[in-house]
Amino acid sequence: QHQYWQAVKKGVEQKAAELGVTVNFVGPDSESNISQQVQQLESALNANPTAVGLAALDTESVKDLLQKAMDSNIPVIGFDSGVPGAPEGSVLANCSTDNYAAGALAAEKVYEAVKDQVANDATSEYVIKRGLGFIDKFAELAKADGKTSNVVGNDKYIADSKAEKTDGADVVIDVRVPASVTSELSAADATALMNEKDTIAIYGSNEHSANAII
Numbered sequence: 001q002h003q004y005w006q007a008v009k010k011g012v013e014q015k016a017a018e019l020g021v022t023v024n025f026v027g028p029d030s031e032s033n034i035s036q037q038v039q040q041l042e043s044a045l046n047a048n049p050t051a052v053g054l055a056a057l058d059t060e061s062v063k064d065l066l067q068k069a070m071d072s073n074i075p076v077i078g079f080d081s082g083v084p085g086a087p088e089g090s091v092l093a094n095c096s097t098d099n100y101a102a103g104a105l106a107a108e109k110v111y112e113a114v115k116d117q118v119a120n121d122a123t124s125e126y127v128i129k130r131g132l133g134f135i136d137k138f139a140e141l142a143k144a145d146g147k148t149s150n151v152v153g154n155d156k157y158i159a160d161s162k163a164e165k166t167d168g169a170d171v172v173i174d175v176r177v178p179a180s181v182t183s184e185l186s187a188a189d190a191t192a193l194m195n196e197k198d199t200i201a202i203y204g205s206n207e208h209s210a211n212a213i214i
Helices: 003-019 034-046 059-071 099-120 132-144 155-160 183-194 207-213
Strands: 052-054 076-079 091-095 125-129 149-153 171-175 199-204
Touching (some): 034 052, 034 059, 099 132, 099 199, 132 149, 132 155, 132 171, 183 199, 199 207
Parallel strands (some): 052 076, 076 091, 125 171, 149 171
């Protein structure tokens, strides 16, 4: 039901065709339907597959099945958030994004697009919706050009960022994190940021914030 998983499915099917293997890609009707996912995993294991890739909605609910997979010598590969707390040895490996590196890569691209404005406008305010990877890399790039930076907004990002905190900085990175991940709250944050007169760039790190910005 999410664009993210549709993209994952497309990638899985493309690679399966390249390798000449058969993949059965299934998922629950919603990410709250844990029991349906448990049933799907059980059916998959009963078919005695060569391997299983699993993005578990709830680790506790699949622990017994992971043990069953291990006892049946069926390797399980965790996907996305993985299977934290799984029985030892039941998950062979985990396939996931290096989110810090992803944020840093995004910062490089955004900075390249607005570098001239940073150089000419000491009061510019950056609106960033990622995390520490984006913030730290952007501040690093600005510093390399002789510009100071400051992080405002979400307390966790302010505290955890490696960016030097400078009052009256040339670059302000304003991090907005909604109380819950909904399209409405993300849209409200995007609207507020758009209304700031000194906003020159906005970065959304996930599907909700990207759609809200669009």
